[in-house]
Amino acid sequence: MTAPSPGFTLGPNSYGKSGVRLVRVDRDTPRHTIRDLTVHTALAGDLDATHYTGDNTGVLPTDTQKNTVYAFARDGIGTLEGFAERLARHFVDTAPAITRARVRIEEHPWTRIGDHSFASGEGGERRTAEAAYDGRDAAITAGVCDLLLLNTTDSEFSGFFADEYTTLPETDDRVLATAVTAAWDYASAPADADAAFGAARAALLDAFAGTYSLSLQQTLYALGERILKAVPEAREVRLSLPNRHHYLQDLGRFGLDNPGVVFQAGDLPYGLIEGAVRREAP
Missing domain, CATH: 3.10.270.10 (Urate Oxidase;)
Incomplete structure (x- = not known):
């Protein structure tokens, strides 16, 4: 079966990896810096087959999405907005069945108490960023939560x-x-x-x-x-x-x-x- 049963059809859908915990330490100098992120991905596109028949040809596994987050972090994070956009563009531009990607990131703050020592736990405020890309245009959102x-x-x-x-x-x-x-x-x-x-x-x-x-x-x-x-x-x-x-x-x-x-x-x-x-x- 390659189509839905009569009287039924697939509505809007997406899939992705939620809660990817990423910590990157910059050790270029004795005074280290740390970035602590939670990344969420959501992909959509020509995915009818996996829903109707279980044909996963077009599915980029969520585990691959997680691995991509870590691999992209190897060369640095930069701005949250830029990192989210880099990931969103990659998923759409490299996975044939994916036509839309949304990447949302939260940054967990750490307060420096030494050259390589940090403390956390002040209020729970997090900086946020989101990038949505459809193969042509990128929409960028920035923000803050729990301030x-x-x-x-x-x-x-x-x-x-x-x-x-x-x-x-x-x-x-x-x-x-x-x-x-x-x-x-x-x-x-x-x-x-x-x-x-x-x-x-x-x-x-x-x-x-x-x-x-x-x-x-x-x-x-x-x-x-x-x-x-x-x-x-x-x-x-x-x-x-x-x-x-x-x-x-x-x-x-x-x-x-x-x-x-x-x-x-x-x-x-x-x-x-x-x-x-x-x-x-x-």
Whole structure:
């Protein structure tokens, strides 16, 4: 059988290797550098046969994709965006049945504590990059995930719609905390991807610290707008902001007041604010 049964057909599909853990150490000088990445690949193309009949002629094994990641790292990583694009182009340009490739990378940070010594574990923030290639055009996305941010004041939430199930009190002073995941698409690849990422991250931090927040939605828009202003090549920023709730504790039963100094950090459930900020077409 080379075709689906009557009444059925194959929909959009892809396959790849997820969670490829790669660490590269640069030993060119006594002061070493380290890159710690997690790489995810996803390939698509003329793969009907493997789904309908199990004919794997066009399938580039996911194990081969993993090996390619390590082999390409031998000559260096460079920028995350560039490394992702190199891999995506390779898969499409060398595997006959593959017409589209998407490579997503997360970088795990290490803090230098010596010429060849490093420490990790500060917050979990990771730089991200993704390249999608269809044999003609490459689409590049950069970003950050799990960037923990917190303002101890200059945030309020009031004037919201209330119905019979509303118990949340209005507040004119609250702790605002979130773990930012942001991704921005490039209309054209920046000349220096590392500098562009640095400018975007700095703009994000400045916007969070400098915005008096009346809602997390307002903060989301301020972050996206500031990134677009800082990086001319970016055309759209997508953001996901979980609200890391901090609840003021009632200490009255202990005979103590609580002038906004003791909080319980909430876990589940949490509010999740998501949205995109786009650059208007000229």
